[in-house]
Each structure stands twice: as structure tokens, then as C-alpha cells.
Amino acid sequence: MKPFRTKWLLLFPIIIMMSCKKDKGPDDTPLPPDPPTANCSAVKGDAESFSIFPADNAWNKDISQSEIDPYSSQIIAGFSANSIKADFGSGLWDGAPIGIPYVVVCGNETKRNVVYTDYGDESDPGPFPIPLNSPIEGNGNGDAHVIAIDKENKILYELFNANVNGDHWEASSGAKFDLKSNAFRPAGWTSADAAGLPIFPGLVRYEEILKGEIDHPIRFTLTSSLVKPGYISPARHKVNSSGGQYTLPFGARIRLKANFDISTYSATNQIILRALKKYGLILADIGSNLYITGAPDERWNNDDLRKLGQLKGSDFEVVRFN
Numbered sequence: 001m002k003p004f005r006t007k008w009l010l011l012f013p014i015i016i017m018m019s020c021k022k023d024k025g026p027d028d029t030p031l032p033p034d035p036p037t038a039n040c041s042a043v044k045g046d047a048e049s050f051s052i053f054p055a056d057n058a059w060n061k062d063i064s065q066s067e068i069d070p071y072s073s074q075i076i077a078g079f080s081a082n083s084i085k086a087d088f089g090s091g092l093w094d095g096a097p098i099g100i101p102y103v104v105v106c107g108n109e110t111k112r113n114v115v116y117t118d119y120g121d122e123s124d125p126g127p128f129p130i131p132l133n134s135p136i137e138g139n140g141n142g143d144a145h146v147i148a149i150d151k152e153n154k155i156l157y158e159l160f161n162a163n164v165n166g167d168h169w170e171a172s173s174g175a176k177f178d179l180k181s182n183a184f185r186p187a188g189w190t191s192a193d194a195a196g197l198p199i200f201p202g203l204v205r206y207e208e209i210l211k212g213e214i215d216h217p218i219r220f221t222l223t224s225s226l227v228k229p230g231y232i233s234p235a236r237h238k239v240n241s242s243g244g245q246y247t248l249p250f251g252a253r254i255r256l257k258a259n260f261d262i263s264t265y266s267a268t269n270q271i272i273l274r275a276l277k278k279y280g281l282i283l284a285d286i287g288s289n290l291y292i293t294g295a296p297d298e299r300w301n302n303d304d305l306r307k308l309g310q311l312k313g314s315d316f317e318v319v320r321f322n
Helices: 004-022 044-046 074-077 206-211 266-276 304-311
Strands: 085-087 102-107 115-117 146-150 157-159 161-166 168-171 171-176 218-222 227-231 248-250 251-256 281-286 292-293 316-318
Touching: 004 102, 004 281, 004 316, 044 102, 074 316, 115 171, 206 227, 206 251, 206 266, 218 266, 292 316
Parallel strands: 085 292, 102 146, 115 168, 218 281, 227 248
Antiparallel strands: 146 157, 157 171, 161 168, 218 292, 251 281, 251 316
């Protein structure tokens, strides 16, 4: 036994040194992440267990104390009489779940090819680890968004106008986002959203209600006449909208006024309203005025969500973007 013990003692310091260097390669560069766990399981709530983008990312910025845009009043006037509409809920509308659905997958999820039919030159090439049985927004009608989050590698995958064709996805456009990075898409590129933004970080999700906090801006839409044909960070794409001087570019933020009384609202709606004061709304697409986007869930109380319609555009102010 003595030779064996001597050999072990000689190797022990080497093993210790190797264990201290296990996160770096021989040239001192980071090694790739560990392979996914073979027995991984994924549920929607897992997407709330890690940070969506780094802490200093624009999606995590508290704008409650940010400067008001000097033309806030003129811009708000365009939609001051419009009511907030929660474009998500429980049950069905026109035969489809209400909102933009998403799934959470493991790192070993099978990757499926994606064939782009319209904006392939501005889309990230597949394959994407999006299961073929993933829910499609509107059951394939309307924008037909499809979203999947790889919880182990922390990468977001999104498709627009998507459908399954045999063993692969077809979509007008698609994008993936490394949720660990602040990297932007190339300037001028669309995504699965008109503004070139990720969709998932802007969704109101019921799992956030269970946490008791929404810690990001919420995606919203305006009609073309109220959207400036331009964009500001973190948006990366513009459309041929018809908005003039006193309108908002994609990526602009508005927030609920600090003195708006939320005390009479339900506990669920107060979580949403606090987010509107702290993180605001971020303009992401052309659509109906002041429609805010969330994910469908059978736990939403639609009657309660409708009470958010008591909020008008006049209850908001524009965060300076010039």
C-alpha cells in the first residue's frame, strides 16, 4: 500500500490545481458551459429563477426618477383619452388563449431547423430548440409568435408568424438573445418584434405575480400615427409609421405618474401598477393604443384585469429620449 499512498500524495496538489482552473482553458479563456443535465425538467416558473439580462441592461433600469421629456404633454395628448388594455388573460378569445405564450426548455432540447419566409436576412439562423408542439400565439392567427427559453444556457428564442411544417418551423423572422449578455442585435435589424426587441422580457407573466414583483418594463403598442419612424436603444428597428414630431419612437418609455393612487386596486393589479411607475411601458410594435402585453394563464382573473382600463394615457408621462 505504501507506493500507492506516495503516488496519491504526489498527485493531490495537481488535482487541487486543476480544480481551481476548471473554469478556464489552457490559454486562460473561459471554457464552454457544462453539458445540460440529462434528467432536466422544465416548467414556466423556471424562467423566473435567473436574471433576464445583466443588472445594468436597459431592461432592468428603474426609470421612476428619470427626467421627463420636455414634450411629454404634447406626446401624451395623442393618446391621453385612451384606456390601458390588458391584452392577456385566462380562457379563450376567438378560440385562442389570450396573450403571447411561451415555453421553458432544457439545454438538451432537440433543435429544429427554421425556414424564414420574409426577413431571413435580418434573422438569426436556426436550428432553434423550440418543441414542435409549442403553443403559437392566436393558434397561428395574427402575429403567431412562438417563444422558448433555454433555462440552462439562458438563451431566448423567438419566432414571428410561425408555423410547423413537418419536422421544422417556418417563420417570417426570428431572433435569439443571450440573456447573460448586453449585446445588441445589428442596427436596423428586426426580431420577432417590429422594434427589434425581445418579446419575453416585456411580458406580464403570472409567475411574476406569485413572486410579488414585476422587475422590467412592459411591452405596449400604439397606432401608426402615434409612432415616429425611428428607434432608440434598446430597440434596433423602425417601421414606416406615420407619426410626426410629437410621437414616440420604438424603444421609448412612458411611466405611470408617481402620484397615481393604486390603493384601491387588487393585490395583483397593484403589482402591475408598481411596475408601471418604476419600469414603465416600452414601445415595441404597431397596434391598438395602450395595449399592454402578457402571457396567457388560467389563473388570471379577467374581470380584475379589466379594471386596469381605469387608467388613461393622461395618467402617464414620457421619459426623456432625446
